[in-house]
Each structure stands twice: as structure tokens, then as C-alpha cells.
Amino acid sequence: MNGDGKKERTDTMKKPLSLLIMLAMLLSLAVPACAEGNERPGAKWINSDIYGAFEGLGEIRPQDDFAAAVNRAWSESARIPDGQDYTSARLEHDLENIALKIALLHGEQTDDPELTAMQTFFAQFLDWDTRNQIGYQELKPYADDIMSISGIDELTAFFSDPKRNLYQYGPMIEGMVTPDDDDVFTNIMSICSPAMLSTTDSSFYTDEEDGAMRATYRRLCGYMLTRLGYSEEEAEELFNLCVAFEKNFAPAVDEYMQRMMREGEALARHNPMTVEEMETLYRNIPIRQICKGLGYELEGRVNEFMPSALRMYDTLYTAEHLEELKAWTLIHTVLLFQDYVDRDTFVFIAGLSGNKASVESQTVYEQSVLKTIYTLIPGMIDKLYAEYCFDPKIKEQLTELTQMMIDAYRVMLTEEVDWLSEETKAAAIEKLDSIKLHICYPDVMPDFTDVRALTMEEGGSLMKTYVSILQHKRKADAETLARKNDGSVWHYSVNYSELGACYLPYENSINIQAGICGGEFYDPSWPIEKRLGGVCMVVGHEISHAFDTNGADYDKDGNRKDWWKPEDRQAFQKRVDKLEAYYSRIIPAPQLSDRAYGENGARFIRAEAIADLASMKCLLSIAKKMEGFDYNLFFTQIARIQKAARSEAAEKKYLATDNHPVDCFRCNIPVQNYDEFLETYGVQEGDGMYLAPEDRIRVW
Secondary structure: OEOOOOOOOOOOOOOOOOHHHHHHHHHOOOOOOOOOOOOOOOOOOOOOOEOOOOOOOOOOOOOOOHHHHHHHHHHHHOOOOOOOOEEEHHHHHHHHHHHHHHHHHHOOOOOOHHHHHHHHHHHHHHOHHHHHHHOOOOOHHHHHHHHOOOOHHHHHHHHOOOOOOOOOOOOOEEEEEEEEOOEEEEEEEEEEEEOOOOOOOOHHHHOOOOOHHHHHHHHHHHHHHHHOOOOHHHHHHHHHHHHHHHHHHHHHHHHHHHHHHHHOOHHHHOOEEEHHHHHHHOOOOOHHHHHHHOOOOOOOEEEEOOHHHHHHHHHHOOHHHHHHHHHHHHHHHHHHOOOOOOHHHHHHHHHHHOOOHHHHOHHHHHHHHHHHHHHHOHHHHHHHHHHHOOOHHHHHHHHHHHHHHHHHHHHHHHHHOOOOOHHHHHHHHHHHHOOEEEEEOOOOOOOOOOOOOOOHHHOOOHHHHHHHHHHHHHHHHHHHHHOEOOOOOOOOOOOOOOOOEEEEOOOOEEEEEHHHOOOOOOOOOOOHHHHHHOHHHHHHHHHHHHHOOOHHHEOOOOOEOOOOOHHHHHHHHHHHHHHHHHHHOOOOOOOOOOOOOHHHHHHHHHHHHHHHHHHHHHHHHHHOOOOOOOHHHHHHHHHHHOOEEEOHHHHHHHHHHOOOOOHHHHHHHHHHOOHHHHHHHOOOOOOOOOOOHHHOOOOO
């Protein structure tokens, strides 16, 4: 989904990974072997994203490796900040935004109750004396409540009670509210997998001996449970019961993920049924009853993710498995609180994860606190950022630039795409003209006044504020489920105070987040060439996602519907095949390995590659109409927004988990496909940046 809004994850052992991150990781594991030698594309390029990539190298000409030549001076002087394993144009700007948010949370309180609540919450994190004094006292009643359950009906009553069950959704089933693929104006509950400690490491449940991840979780859970008053033997037994219970449906999850790799993301995306059909299938777990108790009215249809795992869980929801169910519920509930107890726990977790910087540096710790708050309730931070840290004039400017690019795309589709029939072309233009433009921040902001953050003198605490936010999130999600999805309310996944942008196919919306407006991406005083090479490259990328291999499956309203004539779809696929063939031969990190992307790797990154290339075409069509356009300034800015310096380990992780091409090649490949670039820098046949006309790739 994300275009330039991706963020490298730097946390280690925290909460279990979400379903979407898990899918991305599993889809990208294989990086096949390298293609043939020096004739391959990019043979003269280095991966200039790797920290220290230029050590010992001589001159690098822009004609041979443009991204490396432009970003070399920056890369050689760049320093990776404490607590990170990379730096980049994105991170530099992220850190500027983080500093603004932290200053706001440290600032003077006003009569704004939402700002005051967040300032109080932030201060509660920093108040170690009070946190140490409270310790686990406020968590213990929740743990005792779970372990006092004596029957399956009592467990159902617990899951149905919003004051007792702190998990956002029903009976320990992860879920999310999404538009119905067949009726995008209606939101439905998508029921995901049962909660699991690990969704990415199959050995977590199969190996007799603990692997690294299971050993880490065992230590963390053991530590927290003993702090709650359980003996070491009891803590060990509870952890083993939890793992044994999850082991029952782990094979179904693994099988499903293997199918995902074979059949693609459509498998996970769409498995709807009526609520009545769900109740027929799930005879043990009263999902509808539990959700109603939590405030969710399940009407019409629901959607299943990982149905085999969910149905296996249903067979286990019996009195026979009560002790395992209780242990499982206890473990996951306790883990919810790992960031909200005392300093000893914080130091213990930092030791497990190797994140010593957060213990030793107040700055890194405050950044970590902001990240925790943002993960918990991003919308509230987004709103405060937009209201207190952002110039509203930029929203007007970026809206005008975005409309300019929409207009340019319309000309492209009308006059330059000669391989589509008039019927399909008309449908594509209709979809383009129907794109909802969500620029910087919503015109109507969400309400967070029900979040209660009381000071210690008022009887509040960090944990009580946390519980209040959990209750707000559940209420807001239930309201989303009940509301018509007309696109007027921004999707909860769009975190607009962060550096990012995304296209949502089920809304047919592009979302250009306020947080991207700064750094190397945007300055209102820049000449048009830099603005086009900065944020407009991102905007064009997101518009292009409406017509990539994923977005092309959705119509103008966001319904999953085929609007293509068969012969046009075949022509589209032929162009995609050429792109995949090109990328499959690229070696993404020649300093680390001679393995190319290969067929699977090219397929994994193809949607993002299509969007990069189409954005470049759009921007150049705009540039052609501007007298005296400075192409060097434009192309240089495209390189600068992609500058990065990662440790080798971080780059390997990027290659294994990110569905974008490596950053430096996101510059090199789009620019080398156009004469304007070759002419600007005098690129000749034999130069590393040269690409013969017959080899150039243009899906759109």
C-alpha cells in the first residue's frame, strides 16, 4: 500500500507482528540467484544505500551511477543516530518531526483538553518515581480476574465485557474494520487470526528446544508473571500452556501463508460471508454475542482472514481447553502492559532487545515513548501535529500541485497510451477523475475528548490513561463499522503526521500526509523543479498505484471489479512482464551478494516499480511545457529523496521485508528510461546509466 511512506522498523522484541507485516515478510523471503554477468542491468552500479559503500572507491560519474554520484558527499559524512541502524532522507525528516512533537508534548498546557491529555500521558511515561511506586499493582486485578474464571461461559462473559477484556476485538481474535470488497460504501468486520506470540517463525512451535524468539518471550513472560506474584514454576507452566494452545492452530496459519505465497494476496483479501453463515460455522465461539458486548454490531457480512486457523480455534473453545485458554488470555493481556509498568521492567526489556540506547539516552527514550504513544493512538498525535506544528498554506499549495498531476495523467491516458481500447481507456480516465484527494490532513478532524488522562493528584496513572485510550479505540472502531464509508473520513491506517503517502484501492483515494512536507521532500520556497523532484515524485507515485498490478483490480468506487477488456488486460500484462524481466536480473546489493531479485523478487516489488516509472513519465510531461526547465535540479532532487545509509544487517532486512526496490535504484531505474535524463548528462552507450530504447520499460 505505501509508496514513499515506508519506515524501516528498528524495534526488536516488542509486541507480536501484525498480520500485514507478517504477510509482507513471508512474501519476500526468497531472493533468487544472480543472472548472467556484466550485461545485466545495473552492472556498473553499487548499492549506495549501504553505510560505508564508498570506502576505497574512486570517482563515480553520474553517467555511470547517478544516485551514487549525487548522494556520495552526504553518505560519506552521514552518521547513524543512536538507537537506529540506518539514516536516510526519510529518517532525517522524521527526526525533525519527532522533535516538533516532543517539544509540543513538553510544552505549556493550554485550554485544549486533547493537547492536555497527551501532555499528561507523555509526562506519566517520564515519571519513573510514580511508575515505580505503582509497579504491577494496577495490572494484578486484570490478571487475577482472568485466572478466577471457572467455566467456558464465564470466559465468554469476560470476553464480552469491555471493562474486563482489554483486547480491542472479541475472543482474542485479531480483527479490523475494512470496506466490503463488493460494496465499498459499507464497512465490515474482517476477522483475522487468533492472537499468537509468533506468526513468522515456524520453529517457534515445532522445535523441542527454545529458539531465540521463544526463549526471549519465555524470559519476558516469566519476568512479568513473577512480578505479578506467580512462582517461577507457575510462570513456566502458564507460558508452556499458552504455547501449547497456539501450537494447535500454528500449522493452519503456516499452511495459509504458504498458499499466500503461491496464490497471492487475493487469498487473504476476500472471504466474505453473512453473519448468519459465520454463526453456523463457529458453533463454539459466540463471536456475534461477544462483539456486541464490546460495542460492535455485526450486521450483514463479515470477512474471514485465515479461515482454517480461525475454525481450528473454534474447535478449541471448549471447557476441555479452559486452562489453556486462560493461560493464553493471561499471557497476551500481560504483554499489552509491558510498556506501562515500572523502570525495572523497562530495563529488563531493553536488555532482551539489545536496545541499550533507550536506557542510556533521555533523547532516545523520549523518542521511544513517542513511538509507543503513536503506535497506540496515532490519530490523536496526528491531529495535534496538524493543529500546532503545520502551516495550513502548505495544504493549499500541495492540493494545487496534486491536481496539476491528475490533469497530466489525464493527458497521458488520453493522448499517449495507444495500447488500450477506447472503452478501457474511458474507464481508466473515469477512475482517475474519481480519485479522492486526501491532502496533508482531514478537513474534519476526529474527536478524542473522551480520552481521560488524569494527573497523579487527580487519581490518574500511566496505566489508567492507557486503559482509557484502549476503550476510546474500541468505541471509535465500532463507530467506523457502523458508518457508511464514503471516503470523507480518512482511513485509520493513514498516519498523517508521519512522512508518508499511500493509495488505498478500496477507497480509490490518494493520501499525501502532512509529515512529508519538509526535509528533502518539500519547501514552499523551492523552485518548481525541486518541488516536482521532491514531493511531486511521491504524489505521482501514489496516483500511479491506481493503475498498478493491484490497483488495476479495483474500479472508480473502490469495488473489486474487472473494468478491463480481456485484450487490454493481456496487453497490460505483457508490459508488466517486460518490467519483471528487467528487475529480475538486477542485483540489489552487489556488495553483499551476487543474487539477483529473480522472478519472485521482481514480482514482489513490481507494483512499486510501476508507480515509480509512471510518476517519472508524468513529471516529465509537465516539465516539457515549462520554458527553461532545469532538468539537472529536477533529477538531482529525485536522487536526494532516495538517499539512505543502512548497516549491512539493516539492508538485508530491507531486502527481505520491503516491497520497494532499494532506494538508490528507485532513482537510477526510472531516470535511465527517459531521453531527458540521458541528454542532460550526456549519457552514451556503454555508460552505466545507458539503457537502449528497445530495453526501456514503460507500463504506462
